[in-house]
Amino acid sequence: MKYKFLLSFLLCSLLVYSQDDEAAVKNMYNRSLSNGMSYAWLDHLSNEIGGRLSGSEGASKAVEYTKSELEKLGLDKVWLQPVMVPKWVRGSKETGYFVSNDQQHDLNICALGGSVATPENGVTGEVIEVQGIEQLKALESDRVKGKIVFYNRPMEPTVIQTFKSYGGCVDQRYAGAMEAGKLGAIGVIVRSMNLRLDKYPHTGSMTYGNLPENQRIPSAAISTIDAEALSSTLAKDPSLELNFKQSCKQYDDVESFNVIGEITGSEFPNEFIIVGGHLDSWDMGDGSHDDGAGVVQSMEVIRLMNLSSNKPKRSIRVILFMNEENGLRGGRKYAQEAKLNQELHIMALESDAGGFTPRGFSFDCSDEEFEQIKGWEHLFKPYLIHYFEKGGSGADIGPLKEEGMVLAGLRPDSQRYFDYHHTSIDTFDAVNKRELELGAATMTSLIYLFDKYGLKGKRSTPIKN
């Protein structure tokens, strides 16, 4: 009898516990959707500040603005973490064209981030089209020497998750100039990382590795429509000539900052749960999806956590990382300092996949940790959050990774993401208010659960205030 009673009691407690969580999660969604701040913050970041490439005036203004907005929230601490970042400047608007049969076809073109400039009159040469780096390497070197290499392998449309499709192509953009430079090419043109046919060129990071200066050749992206046109014209006229001009420049590193806000935990102040996005963006649009959305969602997470009637048990930090796009210096700096200060991080969540309707999360963690997380999945079902899978998390939080810690990435719907990614149309109007707010609420709910339950098998000594 006693035993039965105990069992009932336990079951009831569990039920109450779970109802509490349901109510708390509902509360997060209601607040984000009714009186959320994320959209207004994004409006300012996109429309008042605009592009925020590391080292730019926009990046400085974004640091200042987000710090001052975090200060208004009444958190326990807000501070700037200095970090040296690369400074690359695009210069004048790039131009390019190819000529075949006396007809000139102008190109929608942009320099890749980190590229060297062309001479003042541009680079002019014949074009050799390849479907990727392997195909280039298989060519005899005299077929490449003195030419412009055109990487034209498209993103694969049958892959459902577009980030996978991107991962299958982006080596052309990142390492294409390095490999072509080794073979004596004079320039590189890359088909934009875009699943649709349109006129917008997509920039993004690239590297020369350890190539000597004289092998560093200029590298640019053209729109997918132009890539199709160039390819079909090349098929008829393999010796057509292409010219492109860009005046971009790499300057010395400059000082910038990660922006950090903290609610100090009431029970376990030495256990840290962090949430973030990256404050820098490419320079051609406003960086509204990449990663303005992740920034304002992360700010909304800490705002909502700070509003809740029970103070978080663990310390919650929002980190607005600097320089994800072309260096990852902010992410590395935060991890380095965290290790130096022996801070125990149990969980890190990043939003850097656009402000679209959230579908769930991917997790970088152990099987045991994943089991714990799967136990919460039902709480998200009413919000149509269904994707809980092991996989990647986010670039900025990657350097924090160690055993006994969960890394997570918000996974929004990805179908439209590469229409906007690193282009001049990654602007405020491409973000839907509700989709953005749903993402923030979904993130807050996960952070709430990690704060409440901690990470099984990992716990610092509670310190009562």
Next chain:
Amino acid sequence: MKYKFLLSFLLCSLLVYSQDDEAAVKNMYNRSLSNGMSYAWLDHLSNEIGGRLSGSEGASKAVEYTKSELEKLGLDKVWLQPVMVPKWVRGSKETGYFVSNDQQHDLNICALGGSVATPENGVTGEVIEVQGIEQLKALESDRVKGKIVFYNRPMEPTVIQTFKSYGGCVDQRYAGAMEAGKLGAIGVIVRSMNLRLDKYPHTGSMTYGNLPENQRIPSAAISTIDAEALSSTLAKDPSLELNFKQSCKQYDDVESFNVIGEITGSEFPNEFIIVGGHLDSWDMGDGSHDDGAGVVQSMEVIRLMNLSSNKPKRSIRVILFMNEENGLRGGRKYAQEAKLNQELHIMALESDAGGFTPRGFSFDCSDEEFEQIKGWEHLFKPYLIHYFEKGGSGADIGPLKEEGMVLAGLRPDSQRYFDYHHTSIDTFDAVNKRELELGAATMTSLIYLFDKYGLKGKRSTPIKN
């Protein structure tokens, strides 16, 4: 031993069967995403034909175009099913304004479909704001008489599925004028059915029921931004005057058509599985989401089914219904003829919730039928299709409903849908190619499974050709 062998054999067969299904589903997605026709069809329907309100020239052209496109697919039959439809014409661009403190505020306004016109100089009067029909009915009638009633209950933002939020508000648009007319109001203004604040008025159907002519008052929608402005100005100046003008007109019914294509089943030609969307749209935009998307997706379903190496066992029909928006005459006509001809319909699927990323289906069926469907859910998981729930299906297929039949509706992501619904911005550029194609593939996969397995406990006599 024998028993064990039999068991192994059965398990192997099941596995092969299931692998077959996996491969078939993959094939549908690959084809839709690589060489799909849906986007090109939508381009024509939206950009060459445009708005397709019942009885309009656009509607006639859409009938002609889709019939001729279906004829190119090599189906077994393509035909037109005549149906008489209402013809309502908007007339000149509507205008409206209110004046307070000698300041004129112009309104973004449009007539509701089916509304009567105003006199030539418009309707002018004081405004009484209500949060819905119940609140109106609770008022003393002298507070309504001679006034313009302003229905201003917004869509509830905390409801996750936006169609539910719509359902909670749309009575104001549909029956608002009828109820206000009974109380002697002179006109009705409705806040647009829109979750965001913007400048676009949303039209949509409304009814006068059996009201005598002299109680039928003109009714129009204003943008959500204008609704907020009107409401806040009314709070300060309850006796402000509003004027609006519209010249819309209801004509006699005209003949139009459902467009139908059929693949005749190889084993059970008398069992019908149908898929459709509605060909008519409102007149202000192109009707790209509502319901151009559903039309071209349904056409893609029958195209893909017709391409598969095994001819469908059951008869598959695509139906492009006429007049969903303001009459449902096409849906009723099809059901009436199907019953008259004693055709055995086992399943009907409609796509009429926009061309956004598909999330799954809602089903109107018995628990036993739902069990069967849930057994297929795992086949959709690789495509991030997770929503299989009992609930509504689609308006056009509703009249077919009888026991022993499954009705289903495609459920795309709904967060942006009411930004475009029934407005001038429901245009081609608001539809993403991949999202549209994913929807078509998802629909085809479900139709494939229903064709292959039929509906348990319901089977007509097989007729071998």
